[in-house]
Amino acid sequence: MAIRTQPVTVNLGPQHPSTHGVFRMRVMFDGEEIVDVEPIFGYLHRGSEKLAEERTYTQIVTLTDRMDYVSSMLNNQAYILAVEKLAGIEPVPRGVWLRMIASELQRVASHLVATGFLLQDLGALGTPLIYAMRERENILDMFEMLCGARITNSYLRPGGVFMDAPDEFWPALDRGLDDIIQTIDELEEYLSGNELVFSRTKGTAVITPEQLINASITGPMLRASGVDWDLRHRAPYDYYDRITFERKLHTASDNYARYWVRVQEVRESVKIIRQCVEQIEPGPVRPSFDDVPRLIRPPAGDAYVAIEGSKGELGFYLVSDGGIAPYRMHVRASSLINLTLLRDMLIGGQFGDLFVTFGSVDLNMGEVDR
Amino acid sequence: MIGLGLPRGFLVTLKNFMRPAVTEQYPDRHVGLIGAARDAGMNPFQFLVKKPGDSLKAIAGLATVPVAVKQSSRFRGNEFTFFEDRCTACASCAKYCPLGIIEIVSIPGKIDAQEGESYKLEVFDIDIGRCMFCGLCVEACPYDALHMGTSFERSKYVRDELIITKEELNAAPKRPSSFYRPQFEENAFDPFKETIDDYHDAGRHERPSDEDLKKKWVDER
Structure with missing residues (x-):
């Protein structure tokens, strides 16, 4: 005999530990089954795009740090590449290598956070999260050596980076990369073959590649559905054309596939960093102030540059009217666009899978709301 | 094989029990008798006899004993180090600040002062409460007068106390961070152990003497 149930609407968030920020979901349940989901966001809106219109091009770097605050270096890189394209600045080689190293380290840190919190949402209270955070801590220490800050780096400048890496950075990087591989091995040993993780993540929140492409979702989510799309490979920016790496693909497109792709990408990032360290050449880290002054006045026009961020295609669109500040800045925030399919992923699923799915999308509210 | 994943996972957790802890205690950590005696500078037996209460x-x-947090020498702390003797009151830092929180008022050192002659710095206030410590002002300073500091414990009860003035900056111990100051890294300056007392040591280059300045800016015209 079936139990008679009645749909119930529940507000999850905005102040909820599992929503990774201030995010609200109005969910309608019928028993354990999710009937309808309405994402509500905007609680963290700070108007970064508008603020950028009254700041000079170098000052905006500090705003980009605060968009996706677990991958500041990648935001910096995307923004600086857009400025370089807009103003026609030729970056110096050592600066480019350094910012590639920094941004790949940031990608590792971001994926570790995503994996750790996904498992936290699964109910693995503490252990995987702490192992992941321990590794991220090493990376943040390296950032502190590079630029003096751990989260809000502001390390990049038009044409390169502001300061060369100190001597103690290179041995620390060497040790850190070994530690990352060790942690990932450990993580895989106790999670990738774990029946509890399997039973909770395999086959949940499956979404087809067609749906993902139609919603213009990119990044690990798309690669977990078997679509080979990585901007580092398809449209190489910086010196990614001199680097060889594998694109890890999974075909299941469920929560487990998204977790697996992220873990494998950490390994690839470590390989990329090792190749960068081999190929880095001595020289200045930023162009001289005669070539690139502190106050850049790009010619009137516009530029859009997209990079492969930790969560997908991260693009910056800048419009210049010839002044010292951009006329308009727009950010293609990958988190916001990845959020659009959340409803389709959740409907028909179980209540217990809600936060697992939410964690596997890897949202960052700072980037969604900007 | 089904059923093996869980024990394998617990083996990893067990292995991590054996690893040394990575937890950092802050601001102080608990010590036993030996640690407390070492902190007081005597051996445990002396400590036991001389200070029975503490033992x-x-x-x-x-x-507890206080512990220092491991910091890089480039650390951008919540303070600034300022050398007034190096400052020419050019206000580059104020112009470069994204938030406009540096207030500078300068007056000419004398009537009809020429360019290059010294300006007197009247007011130099930084509103730390609104500062995000991006370091752009330090990057902009052409005379290496303003540096990032390394300390970070600056919480106050009243917001007005977060505005640091020129006098406060001058009186504070000079422990500049090597953020955007490669000369400190070349000299292996450690801001957590030493201070810079002479302003000549803080710059990338010597400040030209007054005669040289006069020759360059006044006599040659």
């Missing part, structure tokens, strides 16, 4: 506390696990 009891240490044995009970209530004694």
Whole structure:
């Protein structure tokens, strides 16, 4: 005999530990089954795009740090590449290598956070999260050596980076990369073959590649559905054309596939960093102030540059009217666009899978709301 | 094989029990009798005899010693180091600040002062409460007068106390961070152990003497 149930609407968030920020979901349940989901966001809106219109091009770097605050270096890189394209600045080689190293380290840190919190949402209270955070801590220490800050780096400048890496950075990087591989091995040993993780993540929140492409979702989510799309490979920016790496693909497109792709990408990032360290050449880290002054006045026009961020295609669109500040800045925030399919992923699923799915999308509210 | 994943996972957790802890205690950590005695600078038996009260506390696990947090020398702390003798009141830092929180008022050192002659710095206020410590002002300073500091414990009860003035900056111990100051890294300057007392040591280059300045800016015209 079936139990008679009645749909119930529940507000999850905005102040909820599992929503990774201030995010609200109005969910309608019928028993354990999710009937309808309405994402509500905007609680963290700070108007970064508008603020950028009254700041000079170098000052905006500090705003980009605060968009996706677990991958500041990648935001910096995307923004600086857009400025370089807009103003026609030729970056110096050592600066480019350094910012590639920094941004790949940031990608590792971001994926570790995503994996750790996904498992936290699964109910693995503490252990995987702490192992992941321990590794991220090493990376943040390296950032502190590079630029003096751990989260809000502001390390990049038009044409390169502001300061060369100190001597103690290179041995620390060497040790850190070994530690990352060790942690990932450990993580895989106790999670990738774990029946509890399997039973909770395999086959949940499956979404087809067609749906993902139609919603213009990119990044690990798309690669977990078997679509080979990585901007580092398809449209190489910086010196990614001199680097060889594998694109890890999974075909299941469920929560487990998204977790697996992220873990494998950490390994690839470590390989990329090792190749960068081999190929880095001595020289200045930023162009001289005669070539690139502190106050850049790009010619009137516009530029859009997209990079492969930790969560997908991260693009910056800048419009210049010839002044010292951009006329308009727009950010293609990958988190916001990845959020659009959340409803389709959740409907028909179980209540217990809600936060697992939410964690596997890897949202960052700072980037969604900007 | 089904059923093997869980024990394998617990083996990893067990292995991590054996690893040394990575937890950092802050602002102080608990010590036993030996640690407390070492902190007081004597051996445990002396400590037991001379300070029975403290020893009891240490044995009970209530004694603490302060610990320093591991910081890089480039750390951008919540303070600034300022050398007034190096400052020419050019206001580059104020112009470069994204938030406009640096207030500078300068007056000419004398009537009809020429360019290059010294300007007197009247007001130099930084509103730390609104500062995000991006370091752009330090990057902009052409005379290496303003540096990032390394300390970060600056919480106050009243917001007005977060505006640091020129006098406060001058009186503070000079422990500049090597953020955007490669000369400190070349000299292996450690801001957590030493201070810079002479303003000549703080710059990338010597400040030209007054005669040289006069020759360059006044006599040659």
